[in-house]
Amino acid sequence: MKKTLVFIFILLNLFSCGREKLPPGILDEDKMVEILIDIHLAEGLVSTFPIHYDSSRVLYPLFEKEVFRKHQIPDSVFRNSFEYYMKDTKIMDRMYARTIDSLHVVEKSGNK
Structure with a gap:
């Protein structure tokens, strides 16, 4: 019985270590990548407008708000999540690698 309890305890520990809560x-990584x-x-789109830098600085927050509205999250949740993930450079590197890969796919599909 004692061996069975030890075995169950070890299994529970292994499963609980799989993913940090x-x-x-x-936000989870997948949602963060979608938003990024x-x-x-949006940043790229604003940079293509033939307007002065000062005007683009006024225009970009409107586009950013639309991104948050699309994903149905407040900007504070995104910012808190971004700060949380910035604490672990490996996770941020992984998220930005996924973001860049996705942006390359969008770029290639737009060029067809």
Whole structure:
């Protein structure tokens, strides 16, 4: 019986270590990547407008708000999540690699 309990305890520990639980109010990596893609697309779009830099600084926040509205999250949740993930450079590198790959796919599909 004692061996069975030890075995069950070890299994529970192994399964609980698989994925770290996110704190409340923090977006998961997949959602963050989706939002980062849209934010970078919005930045790119604003940069293509034939307007002065000062005007683009006024215009970009409107596009950013639209991204947050599209994903149905407040900007504070995104910012808190971004700060949370910035603490671990490996996770940020992985998320930005996925973001860049997705942006390349969008770029290639737009060129066809």
